[in-house]
Amino acid sequence: MARRRELLRVLGTEPIGLYTLLRLDRGTLEPGEPGQFFMLEAPGRLLPRAVSLCLAPPGELAFLVDPIGPGTEALCALDRGDAIHVFGPLGNGFRLDVERPLLVGGGIGIAPLPYLAETLRFPPAVLGFRSAAHAEAASLLPGAEVVVDPVLVTDCTLQGFDVLACGPEPMLQAIAARFPGAQLAWEAPMACGYGACYGCAVEIDGELKRLCTEGPVLVPSHRIDAGPSPATTRRVAASSVAPVATATGAPCVLAPLGVRDRGTQHHPAGGHHAA
Numbered sequence: 001m002a003r004r005r006e007l008l009r010v011l012g013t014e015p016i017g018l019y020t021l022l023r024l025d026r027g028t029l030e031p032g033e034p035g036q037f038f039m040l041e042a043p044g045r046l047l048p049r050a051v052s053l054c055l056a057p058p059g060e061l062a063f064l065v066d067p068i069g070p071g072t073e074a075l076c077a078l079d080r081g082d083a084i085h086v087f088g089p090l091g092n093g094f095r096l097d098v099e100r101p102l103l104v105g106g107g108i109g110i111a112p113l114p115y116l117a118e119t120l121r122f123p124p125a126v127l128g129f130r131s132a133a134h135a136e137a138a139s140l141l142p143g144a145e146v147v148v149d150p151v152l153v154t155d156c157t158l159q160g161f162d163v164l165a166c167g168p169e170p171m172l173q174a175i176a177a178r179f180p181g182a183q184l185a186w187e188a189p190m191a192c193g194y195g196a197c198y199g200c201a202v203e204i205d206g207e208l209k210r211l212c213t214e215g216p217v218l219v220p221s222h223r224i225d226a227g228p229s230p231a232t233t234r235r236v237a238a239s240s241v242a243p244v245a246t247a248t249g250a251p252c253v254l255a256p257l258g259v260r261d262r263g264t265q266h267h268p269a270g271g272h273h274a275a
């Protein structure tokens with residue numbers, strides 16, 4: 001997949017709960033594989049910010065942004081007609097050759113899942129959020145099971161699935177412990193996004209590797225070091241995980257195995273098709 005850097009026009013921004021969906025004209029950039037990311041110029045900041053592709057309607061690239069600092073706030077403040085430099089697609093996305101996919105997302109970690117869900121024809125999904133306001137972002141994945149802290153996604157029945165997950169590090173560690181074959185999208189602070197700066201180096205299987213080129217999705221055989229490392233992400237800080245029962249008091253039961261048609265998928269600008 002050819003990566004490029006290009007000046008892209010902002011088509012609009014939409015609030016999705018406490019996050020912002022930033023929609024860009026695609027230009028000649030390719031959307032890449034689900035789980036890949038782009039480096040987005042953040043106006044007024046020296047370095048671009050890494051953001052996963054969330055949706056790929058025809059002619060567009062859409063990103064779900066959590067305004068947690070100056071760069072992401074600047075991205076959320078963009079207006080229709082503005083233009084920013086975008087570089088990508090970058091990194092390794094999710095492997096799509098799975099038999100019984102189950103998408104698991106936590107907080108802003110749901111960002112790559114709508115594009116992944118569409119590519120895999122809308123498999124079951126479980127999403128966890130730390131507040132009801134954050135959980136409004138679940139509208140991007142209609143039909144997903146949604147839990148709110150203190151209920152955890154791992155309180156749901158995940159057995160019998162091929163888990164593809166993105167979220168806070170404690171969530172990923174818990175999933176990795178229970179599902180050794182799970183594909184997990186990790187995060188680390190990134191400066192270049194293509195392997196040049198070593199800013200994203202993490203210990204994987206006892207070796208230092210660059211998450212921007214080896215990841216962000218790690219294959220099942222990969223094991224990320226759980227100790228203090230640059231891989232301790234802000235998604236960790238954003239999460240507050242503690243086990244109990246479901247938010248509604250009802251058991252969290254996933255839909256039967258198999259593909260579900262979710263015709264009501266969120267359609268920015270009235271259309272939503274991969275690639």
Ligand SMILES: Cc1cc2nc3c(=O)[nH]c(=O)nc-3n(C[C@H](O)[C@H](O)[C@H](O)COP(=O)(O)OP(=O)(O)OC[C@H]3O[C@@H](n4cnc5c(N)ncnc54)[C@H](O)[C@@H]3O)c2cc1C
Pocket residue numbers: 037049050051052053063064065066067068069070071072073108111112186187188189190216232233234235
């Ligand atoms: C592969 C990848 C995909 C991502 N996808 C998305 C996405 O789809 N949507 C989204 O909103 N964000 C995503 N992020 C995170 C996003 O890049 C950071 O939140 C952003 O760079 C923060 O910039 P800032 O200037 O707003 O905040 P800063 O002031 O730079 O950071 C705020 C706080 O978060 C910490 N931090 C910043 N970036 C990271 C990081 N990448 N990992 C760990 N800690 C960090 C800082 O140390 C600081 O404590 C992704 C990151 C990676 C690596």
Ligand code: FES
Pocket residue numbers: 189190191192193194195196197198199200201210211212213
């Ligand atoms: S972000 Fe520069 S090497 Fe990974």
